[in-house]
Each structure stands twice: as structure tokens, then as C-alpha cells.
Amino acid sequence: MKANVQTQRIAELIKSAKQQFGDFSEVKKQEIFLTIKEAKARGLLRKQPPDRCLSNYVNAANHLLRSYATDEFAAALNQSLDYIYVYVALVGTNSITVTA
Template sequence: MTQTKNKHVTELIKFAKERFENFSDAETQEVFLTIKEAKARGLLRKQPPDRCLNQYVNAANYLLRTYSTHEFAEALTKNIDYLYAYIALVATNSITVTA
């Protein structure tokens, strides 16, 4: 399972670098730490945007809310914030990845 998750994260990062020229490994790490902390604090929920939350936590919550819909897939291809958040959600086991 961990191997599948790691492979998926690697593929996502490769896709992100191809899709968005401003994609940053440093930002990926920062978003990961933010999402990890949000998860530990119970801030990851299928809730509408909250202006008191970080943009990436709001993006993660949007993805959790729209998971398995066309809106989810569309968000990943159009907005780099959602892609960063998705990579962090996968890396923190907040979204399940299957082989």
C-alpha cells in the first residue's frame, strides 16, 4: 500500500512539473507540512471555504468534498493549489489511492 502511495505521489509530482512550469518542490514540502498539521488539528473536513484557514487547507477541503466527481478532476488540472493539496492529501493518507 505504501509503495502504491509513493509511486502515485511521484507520478503526481512529475505531472505537476509538466503541467505547471512554476511547480516547486519546496512548495510541495511546505504544503505537505501544512496539510499534515491541519489533519492533526482536525481541520480537514468536507466543509466550504473558511477565510480563517490557509489557502491549501481550503483547497484540500474542497478536494475532500468533491472527491469522485468531475469537479475534483477539473480542479487538479486547472489550479496548482489544488494539485499541491492533493499531493499532500495522498502523502498523509487523507485520500486513498488504489493500484
């Protein structure tokens, strides 16, 4: 049941993002997913401020983790398509949960 809710929410988010930003790039999606997966394995995903030594994707992930369940979170998702990719990667790596 929880997986269905997550899948449905992600599908809605992707549909909305496509309408707002255009089509997705499979290569970029894979790059961001692998970056977030590696960052999680290395313990780099934390609720910390931006660090110029980390990639933009890891900084975006940390921003989303820091602002999760706030109004700032929704604003961040509307910033750019990269934030949508990062959010999907965070959900895909069980770094962030989707609630019903």
C-alpha cells in the same frame, strides 16, 4: 502492493503537472505539506465549504476531500499547481486514498 500503486499514481500526476505547470518548488512543497499535516492534527480537514479563516491550502484540501471521486475532483487538480501539492500532501498524510 497498495503502496506501489499510490507511488505510481503520484509519480504520473507529478509528471503531468510538471508538463502543465512547470517545475516544482521544494520550499512551497514543504510549506503545503506541513500546513496539511498540522490541519489534520487539529481536525481542520473536513468535507466543508471554504472558510475565510482557514489558509488557501486547507480550503483546497477540503475542496479535494469534498469532491473526491467526482468529475469536479479532476478539474480541481487541473486548476493550479497548489492543488497538486495539496493532493500529494493529503495522500502523504493518509487523509485521502489512492485506488487502483
